[in-house]
Amino acid sequence: MNYTLAPGTRIWILFAQIFGTTFAVVGLLTYCAYLQDIRESMKSLSESGQYAATAFILSVLVYFTWKSIWSCVVICKAAMNMDDATLSANKWIISSLSLTVGGLFTPYLMTLFPNNNVVSTIRPKVYLSKVFGMFMIVGAPLAMICYSIAMKGYFTSDASSYTAAIYALGGIFTVWGIANVATFYGSTKSVDYLSNGWMQFLANATLVIVTLELIVVLFESIFELVYAIGEIFYQGRQNFFWVLLNILNVVIYALYVALVWHVTWNTMTGIWQDQVDFTTYKAAENYQKNHPVPAM
Incomplete structure (x- = not known):
């Protein structure tokens, strides 16, 4: 059976990630550029x-932009x-990272990979816990810092609900990120995971x-x-041409x-498979020996 990917597949994956991340960064910068105009448009709110x-x-936006950047790197x-x-055996891990930052082209490419009928050569729960740990440990503090700077001292009762939400979620995500990074970074974590209840709890969460x-x-x-x-239905009666366009x-x-x-459904079912096969392919076996838990 041939497990060679189609020519150009990797290039398309790289292009999709770089393009999507660039789009996210540009979106954040655009929002910052029009921040004052957006603020003034909210006339129903107090200052x-x-x-x-x-x-x-x-x-x-800052949190998800960082998330997009780190997903792109990984x-x-x-x-x-x-x-x-x-890469084929671990396609659902890659797909989940892209989907959670709004990507679709890379996950679609993953569905075109050969259906090897083999479980991952990398334990999804350990791998994703590491990556999401980095999302949280960097993204959450950045989000709280940006919120504090953008508020410019307007911490009044009218802003209390937003402030409480940001700092509560940011605090939880920061602690969670620290726990994930401290627990799952290391060359033997995939092996330790099998006998460590705390690791299993954190990974499942x-x-x-x-x-x-x-x-x-x-x-x-x-x-x-x-x-x-x-x-x-909202646009009411229209001519035949517009009806066809709407349809x-x-x-x-x-x-x-x-x-x-x-x-997305294939990705969800794929990442919950907890079995890992390190020996089905010689190539995968060699990779696993050199990268027990892939560096990111």
């Missing part, structure tokens, strides 16, 4: 409420360093977070389809939703 709302959005390293067999994020992706796609259908738009959204559900 401190305006600062809190825009600062809250900024902190969320996925690009995997694409460049893993051989075809290893992290994988629940990953799964919840993937579920959000599923329902977000459904909402987009419902919105597209609603547009047909075409709904069909495109339906195909998009089908793709998202196919990719």
Whole structure:
């Protein structure tokens, strides 16, 4: 059986990651550039409420931009360093990292990889716990710092709900990130995991977070389809040409939703498989010897 990936697959993965990350950074910079205009548009809020709302959005964007950057680093390293067999066997791990930052092209490429009928050569729970630990340990403090700077001292009662949410979630994520990094970074962690109850608890808890994020992706796609259908009725009577365009738009959204559900569902079921096979392929075996827990 041939496990060679199609020519150019790795290049497309690298392109998708770099393009998506660049888009995220540009989006963050654009929001910062128009921050004052956005703040002034929230006329229904008090001045401190305006600062809190825009600062809250900024902190969320900062977190997800960092998450996109680190996902890009991890996925690009995997694409460049893993051989075809290893990359194919661990495709759902890569797919989950991309999906949770809004990516779809890379996960779609993962579904095109050979269906080797082999479990991962890297333990998904350990690998994802490491990566998400880095998301949290860096992203959460950055989000809280950016929120504090953007507030410019407007910490009044009108801003209390936003402030409490940011610092509570940021604190929890920071502690969680520290725990993940301290627990899962190391060359023997995949082996230690089998006999360590704390590691198993933390890994399962992290994988629940990953799964919840993937579920959000599923329902977000459904909402987009419902919105597209609603547009047909909301716009009222139209000529035949516009009706056809709206129907075409709904069909495109339906195909998009089908793709998202196919990719995301396969990814969710793939990352929850806890069996790991280090010996099915010679290439995978050699990689595992040199990288018991792949460096990121």
